[in-house]
Amino acid sequence: MTHTPSLRLFDLAGADEQRRFSPYCWRTRMALAHKGLPVHTIAWRFTDKEAIAASGQGKVPVLVDGERWIHDSWAIAEYLEDTYTDTPSLFGPGAGRALARFLNQWAAETLQPAIARVVVPDIPAILHEKDQAYFRSTREAAFGQSFEALASQRPQALDNVRRLLAPLRSTLGAQAYVAGAQPSYADYAVFGAFQWARTVSPVALLEPGDPVAAWMERMLDAHGGLARGVAPVRATEEARS
Amino acid sequence: MTHTPSLRLFDLAGADEQRRFSPYCWRTRMALAHKGLPVHTIAWRFTDKEAIAASGQGKVPVLVDGERWIHDSWAIAEYLEDTYTDTPSLFGPGAGRALARFLNQWAAETLQPAIARVVVPDIPAILHEKDQAYFRSTREAAFGQSFEALASQRPQALDNVRRLLAPLRSTLGAQAYVAGAQPSYADYAVFGAFQWARTVSPVALLEPGDPVAAWMERMLDAHGGLARGVAPVRATEEARS
Numbered sequence: 001m002t003h004t005p006s007l008r009l010f011d012l013a014g015a016d017e018q019r020r021f022s023p024y025c026w027r028t029r030m031a032l033a034h035k036g037l038p039v040h041t042i043a044w045r046f047t048d049k050e051a052i053a054a055s056g057q058g059k060v061p062v063l064v065d066g067e068r069w070i071h072d073s074w075a076i077a078e079y080l081e082d083t084y085t086d087t088p089s090l091f092g093p094g095a096g097r098a099l100a101r102f103l104n105q106w107a108a109e110t111l112q113p114a115i116a117r118v119v120v121p122d123i124p125a126i127l128h129e130k131d132q133a134y135f136r137s138t139r140e141a142a143f144g145q146s147f148e149a150l151a152s153q154r155p156q157a158l159d160n161v162r163r164l165l166a167p168l169r170s171t172l173g174a175q176a177y178v179a180g181a182q183p184s185y186a187d188y189a190v191f192g193a194f195q196w197a198r199t200v201s202p203v204a205l206l207e208p209g210d211p212v213a214a215w216m217e218r219m220l221d222a223h224g225g226l227a228r229g230v231a232p233v234r235a236t237e238e239a240r241s
Numbered sequence: 242m243t244h245t246p247s248l249r250l251f252d253l254a255g256a257d258e259q260r261r262f263s264p265y266c267w268r269t270r271m272a273l274a275h276k277g278l279p280v281h282t283i284a285w286r287f288t289d290k291e292a293i294a295a296s297g298q299g300k301v302p303v304l305v306d307g308e309r310w311i312h313d314s315w316a317i318a319e320y321l322e323d324t325y326t327d328t329p330s331l332f333g334p335g336a337g338r339a340l341a342r343f344l345n346q347w348a349a350e351t352l353q354p355a356i357a358r359v360v361v362p363d364i365p366a367i368l369h370e371k372d373q374a375y376f377r378s379t380r381e382a383a384f385g386q387s388f389e390a391l392a393s394q395r396p397q398a399l400d401n402v403r404r405l406l407a408p409l410r411s412t413l414g415a416q417a418y419v420a421g422a423q424p425s426y427a428d429y430a431v432f433g434a435f436q437w438a439r440t441v442s443p444v445a446l447l448e449p450g451d452p453v454a455a456w457m458e459r460m461l462d463a464h465g466g467l468a469r470g471v472a473p474v475r476a477t478e479e480a481r482s
Contacts, residue, residue, distance in 0.1 A: 092335030098412075098421030099340035105408035106347070167346035171339075180339030 005037065005084070008064040010052050013043035014126035014200075020230055021126065021199040023112055023192035024073040027104075028061040030188035031077050033223035035087035039063075046131045073192075074104055077185055090185040103178060103186035111193045114164050117157035119201035121147040126200055126233065154203070161205055165212055172211040176218065183222055191219045195227055202235040246278065246325070251293050251303040254284035255367040255441075261471055262367065262440040264353055264433035265314040268345075269302040271429035272318050274464035276328035280304075287372045314433075315345055318426055331426040344419060344427035352434045355405050358398035360442035362388040367441055367474065395444070402446055406453055413452040417459065424463055432460045436468055443476040 011029070012022035020026070020041070032039045044051060044060050055062045055071040063070045063079070070079045081090045081097075091097035120139055124147070127135055140146055150157075168178070168190065177183040178190060194216050197205050206213040220228045252270070253263035261267070261282070273280045285292060285301050296303045296312040304311045304320070311320045322331045322338070332338035361380055365388070368376055381387055391398075409419070409431065418424040419431060435457050438446050447454040461469045 092337075094333030094335050094337045095420040095425055095427070096333075096336045096340065098416055099337065099344065099419065099427055101415060102408060102412045102419060102427075103340065103343060105411045109407035109411065110351075110405065164351065166350040167343060170346045170350065171343045174342060175339055178340065178343060179336040184336055186336070186340055186343075 005065055007032065007037060007039040009039050009041045010044040010048075010060045010062040010064075011041040012060050013045060013128070015128045016126070017043035018230065019126055019199060021123075021196055022060060023107070023196035024059075025061045026192040026195045026227065027073040027185075027188045028063065028076050029226065030191060030219075030223065031080055031090055031185060033226050034090060034184070034188070035080055035084055037080070037084060037087060045128045047134050073189075074101070090188075092179070092184060096179075096184070100179075100184070100186040100189065104189040107189045107193050110164055111161075111190065112196070114157070114161045115193055115197050115205065117143075117150060118154055118161060118203055118205065119197050121151040121154075122201035122203070122233065158203065158205070162207075165206075165210075169210060169212050172215045177215065183219065187215075187219065191216070191227070194219075195230075198232045199230045200233060202233045246306055248273065248278060248280040249305040250280050250282045251285040251289075251301045251305075252282040253301050254286060254369070256369045257367070258284035259471065260367055260440060262364075262437055263301060264348070264437035265300075266302045267433040267436045267468065268314040268426075268429045269304065269317050270467065271432060271460075271464065272321055272331055272426060274467050275331060275425070275429070276321055276325055278321070278325060278328060286369045288375050314430075315342070331429075333420070333425060337420075337425070341420075341425070341427040341430065345430040348430045348434050351405055352402075352431065353437070355398070355402045356434055356438050356446065358384075358391060359395055359402060359444055359446065360438050362392040362395075363442040363444070363474065399444065399446070403448075406447075406451075410451060410453050413456045418456065424460065428456075428460065432457070432468070435460075436471075439473045440471045441474060443474050 009025070009028060009032070011020050011025045013020055020029070020043075029041070049058045052058065052060065052062045052071070055069040057071055059071065061071070061073055061076060063076045065083070070076050077090055091100050120143070123135065124132060136147065143150060171178060175181070178186040194205065197203070206216065250266070250269060250273070252261050252266045254261055261270070270282070290299045293299065293301065293303045293312070296310040298312055300312065302312070302314055302317060304317045306324070311317050318331055332341050361384070364376065365373060377388065384391060412419060416422070419427045435446065438444070447457065
């Protein structure tokens, strides 16, 4: 890299365009910050499909680097790592990238589906008007039940999240970050799930004293407090939609 | 290391002393093989508490290296890594050790408890007579139900295992081993869970075509086919106790 790149990121936003809430976009935001790469983020809503059509698909994050369009948070992480080789590594040497892939998948395939059953009923309250019908119909079809039915099962869903966190909890009881003494992409992949919950729902996923909660505070402090830039949803905001 | 160490390992065995079946002992067996360290294994049963009293606790694996007694599979892995520094690394550089800890905990706290609900009712059939009462009473207390009740829920328990394997499945669909192109301790930690199932139960956890099944075959081939040394339990052997 001989010049500062001109990076743009399509970043999922709520009715308030400052409420960036996608777990996958947060992976990319943290990865860019880790590498010290400045980015211009573009508030994007679920139904803005044409804005990212050049990526060949309809989901964010989409990173635009000059003429290149890259989508999928893992593909973006690998692109950044392999392109901007003189910036801090997202994976480190050895098995770092391969093992981070497992954490990436665990966050996406175990943790986030469990968290979804807790927080998804709260998401309409923060969404832009134009996304409301799209979000409800696609998500109710995916869950096979209404948001109201999901909300009624929230206590059990929350217990399930806390149970599935056991390996993260014991790991973070023994070391400051998933990746050891310093955070790296494995941390960002998992963090995305918690930042999603924090930015869409007033439900506290973590109990005070949980080592995961202490790690979450460290992640919110990371990179100049980047992720604190979005205020948490407060219980009193629940009726704001 | 300037001489070949004299290592002994207390290794959980069934009625057949060649049936070594502990998921945690298999982690250690594979770690020793990875490092090319010869070991004399000692067949141990659950009720042989006095044989390992010098370790200060009552569970295996227990590794004896000269005058040192080390217990707990993770502690043994770290001991081997930090003591036998001129042998192949179990973790590799960078974040390898920290990330392997998460895999280690995921195997112990998510995967193995789910597999237990499938395979534990089969374990009495392979146990030594002297372990039967101890095993049943401790495990039925832990599950809060009888082996017969557990066995009746096996179809749902098997579905749950396969669902929890999603992140392992997608990872191994993209790379040969958890740790990348070659296996390392993260693979051994997860392998122990599958080798446990293979050596105690005729139930097939994995469907043909699952990338996890192909990885399992590679793991059984590793280190000269060490883990194939124990025959799988066949359905026809179920009544052999």
